[in-house]
Amino acid sequence: MPSKKAAPRTSGAVVAEKPCSGQMVIRGGSVFTAADSFKADLLIRKGKIVEISECVSAAGPVEVIDARGLEVYPGGVDVHTHFDLPFMGTVSADDFESGTTAAACGGTTTIIDFVIPSKGRSVLEALETWKAKAAGKAVVDYGFHMALVEFNDQVAAEIPKVVAEGITSFKCFLAYKGAFMVDDLQFLGVLNAAKKHGALVSIHAENGDILAYLMKQLTDEGKTAAQYHPIAHPAAAEAEATHRGIELARMAGAPLYIVHLSCNEALEEVKAARCRGQLVLAETCPQYLLLDDSLYRGNGFEAAKWVMSPPLREKAGQEKLWQGLRDGFIQGVATDHCSFNFSGQKDMGKDTFLKIPNGIPAVGDRMNLLYTYGVAKGKLSRNQFAAVVATNPARIFGLSPAKGTIAVGSDADLVLFDPKKKGRISKATSRHRVDYSAFEGFELSGMAALVLSRGRVVSKDGAFTGTKGAGRFIKRSASDARQWS
Numbered sequence: 001m002p003s004k005k006a007a008p009r010t011s012g013a014v015v016a017e018k019p020c021s022g023q024m025v026i027r028g029g030s031v032f033t034a035a036d037s038f039k040a041d042l043l044i045r046k047g048k049i050v051e052i053s054e055c056v057s058a059a060g061p062v063e064v065i066d067a068r069g070l071e072v073y074p075g076g077v078d079v080h081t082h083f084d085l086p087f088m089g090t091v092s093a094d095d096f097e098s099g100t101t102a103a104a105c106g107g108t109t110t111i112i113d114f115v116i117p118s119k120g121r122s123v124l125e126a127l128e129t130w131k132a133k134a135a136g137k138a139v140v141d142y143g144f145h146m147a148l149v150e151f152n153d154q155v156a157a158e159i160p161k162v163v164a165e166g167i168t169s170f171k172c173f174l175a176y177k178g179a180f181m182v183d184d185l186q187f188l189g190v191l192n193a194a195k196k197h198g199a200l201v202s203i204h205a206e207n208g209d210i211l212a213y214l215m216k217q218l219t220d221e222g223k224t225a226a227q228y229h230p231i232a233h234p235a236a237a238e239a240e241a242t243h244r245g246i247e248l249a250r251m252a253g254a255p256l257y258i259v260h261l262s263c264n265e266a267l268e269e270v271k272a273a274r275c276r277g278q279l280v281l282a283e284t285c286p287q288y289l290l291l292d293d294s295l296y297r298g299n300g301f302e303a304a305k306w307v308m309s310p311p312l313r314e315k316a317g318q319e320k321l322w323q324g325l326r327d328g329f330i331q332g333v334a335t336d337h338c339s340f341n342f343s344g345q346k347d348m349g350k351d352t353f354l355k356i357p358n359g360i361p362a363v364g365d366r367m368n369l370l371y372t373y374g375v376a377k378g379k380l381s382r383n384q385f386a387a388v389v390a391t392n393p394a395r396i397f398g399l400s401p402a403k404g405t406i407a408v409g410s411d412a413d414l415v416l417f418d419p420k421k422k423g424r425i426s427k428a429t430s431r432h433r434v435d436y437s438a439f440e441g442f443e444l445s446g447m448a449a450l451v452l453s454r455g456r457v458v459s460k461d462g463a464f465t466g467t468k469g470a471g472r473f474i475k476r477s478a479s480d481a482r483q484w485s
């Protein structure tokens with residue numbers, strides 16, 4: 001059989017007997033899914049996994065990847081990015097090309113970005129705008145959530161059409177008063193309409209009125225430096241909005257997904273809901289697990305690098321979030337990647353933190369960070385890692401079974417981790433198109449060595465080997481959230 005003639009292999013190296021044959025074997029890796037751990041070969045044909053067994057042998061030409069010594073996981077699924085987003089008077093620095101390139105090099109093979117329509121504008125039109133931003137640029141597959149910044153008869157009429165386009169999740173902001181924020185009445189309208197059409201609603205859970213009140217108070221007192229941003233975004237405001245969102249979802253009889261949960265106060269609200277049987281799901285982000293609010297203090301305007309909403313929290317709460325992941329109260333880790341250059345964008349807020357564009361770059365770092373600080377440090381099992389970075393988000397947002405798992409019939413979206421490979425996060429090696437790294441200097445122990453998107457090698461040892469525009473728009477199915485009820 002052709003595979004027996006393979007040349008001597010080095011770990012993780014692509015040994016092409018006849019490249020571009022359309023057939024590939026990932027040989028001898030340790031495979032980890034959310035449910036299982038086993039040693040196996042994977043046979044890939046036309047971008048899909050067609051056989052999983054102890055020793056596959058393919059007829060005809062085949063490309064062989066030696067995965068001995070490597071750990072094979074489902075390609076990462078990051079369900080929270082903002083590429084090419086007009087926001088706070090500027091546009092996020094990474095577009096769909098640089099953003100998905102960074103994702104690919106870091107082991108993420110599917111992203112879901114947010115369409116954020118302007119008020120008074122057709123949401124279907126906004127969807128076309130976002131599709132145009134991604135088409136021809138994205139290097140890995142992508143889908144969209146639809147943010148709803150208002151609810152009225154026109155929006156209600158468009159919701160079923162949006163769902164029919166494969167946009168099966170909506171997001172409401174309970175923060176950003178005067179911009180994206182919806183009030184409770186509008187939010188109830190969204191919950192009911194989405195439920196009717198089988199779509200999942202997610203929320204940015206911060207109380208926008210509390211934030212507006214604190215921003216004015218701080219400004220009146222002349223406290224406008226970057227260090228005051230977290231003071232204007234207290235954990236209590238997140239806990240309140242989380243609680244209220246949960247209660248409104250309970251009244252509507254609808255499931256709810258909390259994006260970027262940052263603190264134990266909000267996690268306690270999720271736990272209380274789950275313990276009484278309500279279907280509430282949540283994601284957190286690497287920044288809330290690994291960075292803390294000390295970065296805002298004694299750092300001068302450098303603090304602006306970490307201005308995001310919700311802000312970084314006390315270090316003491318981080319272990320609670322890790323525990324929440326292990327206990328299954330938090331189902332996934334996404335990034336909320338929304339990058340702005342420190343020079344030229346973040347510094348729009350030199351005079352007041354109110355004008356610092358909110359967000360950090362993270363999409364390329366998520367998998368390596370979660371592997372090192374989750375798996376290697378013993379905080380997550382390898383199966384839990386697969387679950388929170390890929391399987392759960394794929395199931396919650398209707399990407400399964402094509403994405404998020406390793407199974408016959410699934411897309412060959414894979415990330416091969418080298419557990420021995422060491423590295424360090426740095427702006428110098430980052431693929432993010434932005435002038436700083438939010439995780440500068442973080443040591444890595446275990447890194448994504450080879451990344452495949454539908455059977456194509458899109459990254460090797462952190463270098464990009466994919467193709468601009470090769471990513472496809474994914475029409476998502478209805479959410480599989482009910483499996484958690």
Ligand SMILES: [Zn+2]
Nearest residue numbers: 080082336338
């Ligand atoms: Zn976001």
